Amino acid sequence: xxxxxxxxxxMIKAALPDAVVTIRDLAGDGDHYAAEIVSESFRGKSxxxxxxxxxxxxxxxxxxxxxxxxxxxxxxx
Amino acid sequence: xxxxxxxxxxxxxxxxxxxxMKGTPNFPQCGFSGQLVQxxxxxxxxxxxxxxxxxxxxxxGIKDYAQWPTIPQLYVKGEFLGGxxxxxxxxxxNELQDHLKGAGITIRETA
Numbered sequence: 001x002x003x004x005x006x007x008x009x010x011m012i013k014a015a016l017p018d019a020v021v022t023i024r025d026l027a028g029d030g031d032h033y034a035a036e037i038v039s040e041s042f043r044g045k046s047x048x049x050x051x052x053x054x055x056x057x058x059x060x061x062x063x064x065x066x067x068x069x070x071x072x073x074x075x076x077x
Numbered sequence: 078x079x080x081x082x083x084x085x086x087x088x089x090x091x092x093x094x095x096x097x098m099k100g101t102p103n104f105p106q107c108g109f110s111g112q113l114v115q116x117x118x119x120x121x122x123x124x125x126x127x128x129x130x131x132x133x134x135x136x137x138g139i140k141d142y143a144q145w146p147t148i149p150q151l152y153v154k155g156e157f158l159g160g161x162x163x164x165x166x167x168x169x170x171n172e173l174q175d176h177l178k179g180a181g182i183t184i185r186e187t188a
Contacts, residue, residue, distance in 0.1 A: 047159060052144060060146075
């Protein structure tokens, strides 16, 4: 059961309330998205840790319902 | 440590650069895995490709091992560096080149 962009945004914001989330649908199949996420909680964390925070926010959907999510994470400038 | 976990642990430490991927370096079977193969080949890095499609237990085990839900996964000197996005971002920012050189791994000097 693929996910839609809104589900992804809602889940990320539930875990990272201050996050600014921009999602692009790469293939229109509900399976391949790119997401840009800016959140204060990323500050001082490595890229791996930042991405792991996003994967935890997606509660196990990553790699299952959601096959591909290209991530771009950063703390606010 | 379960046997798949200890097998993965030994694989991760069996080479300086180890890429867990879908397919093989000569025949990647996933766009994301293929991207990392291209980057590593472009840099002329010697690396070992481990095909997770060979064994389902490995395919899931590696995700648990690194607490990372997707494939490919790149390991340098036994340390998890990242998946496709992170390694590509590091490559574009020249951080991957510095990290490899810093770990004593020879890479082809690019322009």
